[in-house]
Amino acid sequence: MRILITAGGTSEKIDDVRSITNHSSGRLGVAIANAFTSNFATIDYVTTKNAQKPEGENITLHFISDTKDLAETLTHLLTTNRYDAVIHSMAVSDFTPATSLSEAQLQTAFNHLITQSDAKTLSLDELQNWLSELKKQEISDKKISSDTDHLFLVLKKNPKIIHLIKKLQPSTLLVGFKLLVDVSFSELFDVAMKSIKQNSADFILANDLIEVGTTKHHGYLIAKDGSYKEATTKNEIADLIKTTIITATKF
């Protein structure tokens, strides 16, 4: 069996000394990799520098830092190898820094916007055009000067990585992950089902950060038909995913 696992959390560069980082210890990814014994599965494991790393002769590590790296690495792996399953547990940045403005720069840009506009108030279109113009400015990314009381960071949305997986390899079995914070089960379930539809996922491992600890970890493995199974530790989640994959792929 050949599996692709992603784990850890991406970092998007703001400048040469700062990044926006998505937290993920990678502990669950390691538990999942370890659930597949070495004589049973070959694993390509895509992760980030600060996450925990699994060990095993059957495991090849691939390191990425930002979402663009991740897209390139996954594209390479998914077009080169046929995977029985892809377990996408990595915390991926939804946004990446586009530009930054000091107070003085924001004042200039905003006044330019007001004087350009005929109407008394701003439409969403005018706002979005203004944002595109900001992005085209020459921004030096070396180290943003701290000579301002407030800094205004404009972030633009990243393409969804999970959406890429089934596009590149429609025949693979996709287990996606969804993490929310302090929500009702019904909201967690609805967001998971939405992700299943939007990304053609076969299963989503849904969890709430308030129920995640070092070993204690409450997860719901939700299937396309809305049925689900629960697990309460990282190792239980890992075993649940493994047995579900084996059953679903009839391996």
Next chain:
Amino acid sequence: MRILITAGGTSEKIDDVRSITNHSSGRLGVAIANAFTSNFATIDYVTTKNAQKPEGENITLHFISDTKDLAETLTHLLTTNRYDAVIHSMAVSDFTPATSLSEAQLQTAFNHLITQSDAKTLSLDELQNWLSELKKQEISDKKISSDTDHLFLVLKKNPKIIHLIKKLQPSTLLVGFKLLVDVSFSELFDVAMKSIKQNSADFILANDLIEVGTTKHHGYLIAKDGSYKEATTKNEIADLIKTTIITATKF
């Protein structure tokens, strides 16, 4: 001899799953700690989770995550213990997230600002008031929704930590650090001298990121009178700092 060393890089929380992180491997801090042999100096070493850590019976580790933590920990240590020297090499966040806005929220806030203002263009005062008002809004910090093409992060300036050190312990010897990116020596020197004056530092270790590698590391240890010595590896920098401290404190 009793020394306080700070190393690594702080992380400022955006929400429960993302932070803005200042990069620093902590390798130089470890080299500096190791330059002081264990029978010679007792060291309090303040650092961050992902940075490299020194080992030694004479070294006590203190972990912090954000700038507020760092200020509290340094205040506690500097008011409890008398240090012969403080070597402040940590990469500290200049800014911390104050609020975030989706496109729709920015449009609403902008329009509120336009209708409030009498003048045709915005003054810096009006902009600053607007930014302070934004901060007072109830912002849930659980997990910012990604349902917007652009996200705006308003960051506010952090109090300068280095400035705190001599205020709390005027008698200590302070070695501050200054990292710029791809600048001329003359600009690096000027910024270092400015930091010496503003923060009452005794020395600044000034370096340019483009001259920093895993072991190769070009640094200038600049004194209050503008004289300086150069070093070209992390170990050389560590030894230079140590001998300079010993000479200056006449230990």
